[in-house]
Amino acid sequence: MLNFAPTQEQEEIRQLAQSLAMEQVRPQGRSAEQQGDISPALMKTLTQTGLTTPFPEEYGGSGVVEAVTYTLIAEELGFGDGALAMNIIGSLMGPLTVLLAGDKSQQQHYITPFSDASRGHLQRGSLGFAERTGGYYVTEISATIRTEGEQYILNGSKRDVIHGGQSSPRVVLVRLEGTSGTGGLCALMVPLDIAGARVSLDEGKLGLIAAPSAAYTFENAPVSATCMLGQPGGSGVLRAAALYNILRAGVACGTARAALDYAMDYARGRIAFGRPIVSYQGIAFMVAEMAMKLDAARLLTWRAATSWDRGTGCETLVQEGEAAQYQAIKIAKSATIDAIQILGGAGFIQDHPAEMWMRNAAAME
Amino acid sequence: MIDFTLSELQQAARDYAHQVALEEMRPISLECDRTEKIPDSFMWNMQRRFWAGAAGQARTQAQEGEEKQDNILSILSQEEMAWGDAALSTAIPGPGLAAPPILSQGTPEQQAKFLGPYMDGQLHWGALALTEPGIGSDVAGMSTTAVLEGDEWVLNGHKHYITNGARSDLVVTFATIDKSLGREGIRPFVVPRGTPGFVVGRIEEKMGLRASQTAELIFENCRIPKDHLLSGRESSKKAGFKAAMGTLDATRPMVGALAVGIARAAHEKTCQWVQEELPKGFSVYKRREIELELDEMGQELEMARFLVWRAAWMADRRIPNSKEASMCKAYAGGLVMKVTSAGVRISAPGENSESRQFLQKWFRDAKVFDIFEGTAQIQRLVIARRLFPEVDIP
Structure with missing residues (x-):
């Protein structure tokens, strides 16, 4: 039955995430960009709240991940700072993919360290999805594995893997040779000190600088069969891929909302020709357009998240996640660009975060 | 809990309307558009389908349920019927746009008196008269007047662009009781057909929605009983204006739903045309480009639908929804133009097949969805005013 209101519990979690985003995340956006990473202190604070440990309690987590709830959290984190939100989500997708696709012993081994009270906040995971030849679409994944004796031979590339240089587990999405579409998708944990694997840390990025990333190239790289998470071609891998896109969409909605909110404050206070600039329809209509498109993209994202929670078929789910991230990033890009326009000259200056958010949004694709 | 799935009742309402659209509307759609006429048989079929049997039962069930959901049920079926034919959907017998102001502003006695006759199994329509030759979106500048003389209101003025205006049994007409009060002087009056001084003027010829009747209404010393002023909530001075605006908050999602349906x-039809009729010789790249464009419009279509669903859901829960109603109307109104014009463009190289005639008709039908119930610009103004309640945005 149609309903557009989060539950009481979800609303409380959202509010907690929002206050952390405003009080802790937003103020550190600029310094994190200078550092090129999230500060351990901030990560520790977030870990202590349980927001960044959506794992089963048996692995020390705060409760198994639900897509709607976590989408709400992702939006709030993105509202704080898009790059830091992607830093957090990017890391989380490592253990979450193990949770969704892996077996019990893999889960026990790779997830538990993230919940550790004293050192959990120092753990980083990663999920390599997009490649040099495509975007965040399962059908565009062309990295392949083939079986050879007791191991797999891996070929292909990955780009923009957040924490890709320093993560454990380091998961990449690949497909069984000869498969296409959503068939034959696998999640493989890849050590990088193997023959045929090359890692290059991304430097001089346009945006998402506070989410350090790397690119991989694999040429006939041998990977042990024990690195396969669960069964090749299992539905857990597709659910992980869909979840990443849904959460990326959530972060993008948050980024768009931050830009909208910031531009609204500015347009309210800035006086031109004796009136607040928002009293001119040229500005007012821009703001209305941003708000409308953001709501549209958020609803598309929520729909994908509810499908994930309901266990909708993977084919549909993957498509819904891809549509959500595409539309949400589209509004994140246009809203951040429009926010700068509303700020005028001030938007171009780094005293205001709008320019950073614009670069972040553009780097999400 | 956030949920995008339909309940059994909601799904049933949607399926039922889809069946009606498929069986009753599509087959006569092009012909009615060409002739600007609707056969009587259609009217009677609609009367039977919507005011008796399964539809009647669905209505009763909706009222018995714990949560009010008339708006949701209405928009679900509006989308389906506009998928069939938006012009024909406006002609379905019933109180139509007259219902929201009677329900929101009428006393229980007035509701029974004015809406009761619609249940008698005969053909009846209702209309809402707001727009005048001199005013469109700026309803506060209305010039139709109502003066109380003894036990009667005397109406004078001119309304136009009134859907079903010439066939309605009653028209809820907005008029000012005191021009110096501006918007606060506006009141809703129920004017029955046949009242002396109430005359139907010309029937407009339009670019689209041609089968829908759009009439000019003239009031010349038109006298109606005192109790035809909808006065259930007259305590507030702004009641009349609020009724007009409140009507829009309920009807904008419906207009949005119609736009989504078209x-x-x-x-x-465009996807189908590309699959079946795209001339041979189109390059793979050109075909892919078209497919990508259609994919993206498919996503936008879903977003438009969700915006409509949300606005209607809020209306059912009595959560103020002006902003959301305007968002869904603005988004869907823009989208329907985009999708239909893309359909005409993409199918341009084809034979003059029935598919193309439908696409061309829908393109003509679509334009008004960016105009009526408040233009695209007015919707953005409403959204901005809600976002900045403390700023005067003229």
Whole structure:
């Protein structure tokens, strides 16, 4: 039955995430960009709240991940700072993919360290999805594995893997040779000190600088069969891929909302020709357009998240996640660009975060 | 809990309307558009389908349920019927746009008196008269007047662009009781057909929605009983204006739903055309480019639908929804133009097949969805005013 209101519990979690985003995340956006990473202190604070440990309690987590709830959290984190939100989500997708696709012993081994009270906040995971030849679409994944004796031979590339240089587990999405579409998708944990694997840390990025990333190239790289998470071609891998896109969409909605909110404050206070600039329809209509498109993209994202929670078929789910991230990033890009326009000259200056958010949004694709 | 799935009742309402659209509307759609006429048989079929049997039962069930959901049920069926034919959907017998102001502003006695006759199994329509030759979106500048003389209100003025205006049994007419009060002087009056001084003027010829009747109404010393002023909530001075605006908060999602229905029809037809009729010799790249464009419009169609669903859901829960109603109307109104014009463009190289005639008709039908119930610009103004309640945005 149609309903557009989060539950009481979800609303409380959202509010907690929002206050952390405003009080802790937003103020550190600029310094994190200078550092090129999230500060351990901030990560520790977030870990202590349980927001960044959506794992089963048996692995020390705060409760198994639900897509709607976590989408709400992702939006709030993105509202704080898009790059830091992607830093957090990017890391989380490592253990979450193990949770969704892996077996019990893999889960026990790779997830538990993230919940550790004293050192959990120092753990980083990663999920390599997009490649040099495509975007965040399962059908565009062309990295392949083939079986050879007791191991797999891996070929292909990955780009923009957040924490890709320093993560454990380091998961990449690949497909069984000869498969296409959503068939034959696998999640493989890849050590990088193997023959045929090359890692290059991304430097001089346009945006998402506070989410350090790397690119991989694999040429006939041998990977042990024990690195396969669960069964090749299992539905857990597709659910992980869909979840990443849904959460990326959530972060993008948050980024768009931050830009909208910031531009609204500015347009309210800035006086031109004796009136607040928002009293001119040229500005007012821009703001209305941003708000409308953001709501549209958020609803598309929520729909994908509810499908994930309901266990909708993977084919549909993957498509819904891809549509959500595409539309949400589209509004994140246009809203951040429009926010700068509303700020005028001030938007171009780094005293205001709008320019950073614009670069972040553009780097999400 | 956030949920995008339909309940059994909601799904049933949607399926039922889809069946009606498929069986009753599509087959006569092009012909009615060409002749600007609707056969009586259609009217009677609609009367039977919507005011008796399964539809009647669905209505009763909706009222018995714990949560009010008339708006949701209405928009679900509006989308389906506009998928069939938006012009025909406006002609379905019933109180139509007259119902929201009677329900929101009428006393229980007035509701029974004015809406009761619609249940008698005969053909009846209702209309809402707001727009005048001199005013469109700026309803506060209305010039139709109502003066109380003894036990009667005397109406004078001129309304136009009134849907079903010439066939309605009653018209809820907005008029000012005191021009110096501006918007606060506006009141809703129920004017029955046949009242002396109430005359139907010309029937407009339009670019689209041609089968829908759009009439000019003239009031010349038109006298109606005192109790035809909808006065259930007269305590507030702004009651009349609020009724007019409140009506829009309920009807904008419906107009949005109609726009989504046309856009969906055009999107489906275009996808089908590309699959079946795209001339041989189109390069793989050109075909892929078209497919990508259609994919993206498919996503936008879903977003438009969700915006409509949300606005209607809020209306059912009595959560103030002006902003959301305007968002869904603005988004869907823009989208239907985009999708239908893409359909005409994409199918341009084809034979003059029935698919193309439908696409061209929907393109003509679509334009008004960016205009009526408040233009695209007015919707943005409403959204901005809600976002900045403390700023005067003229």
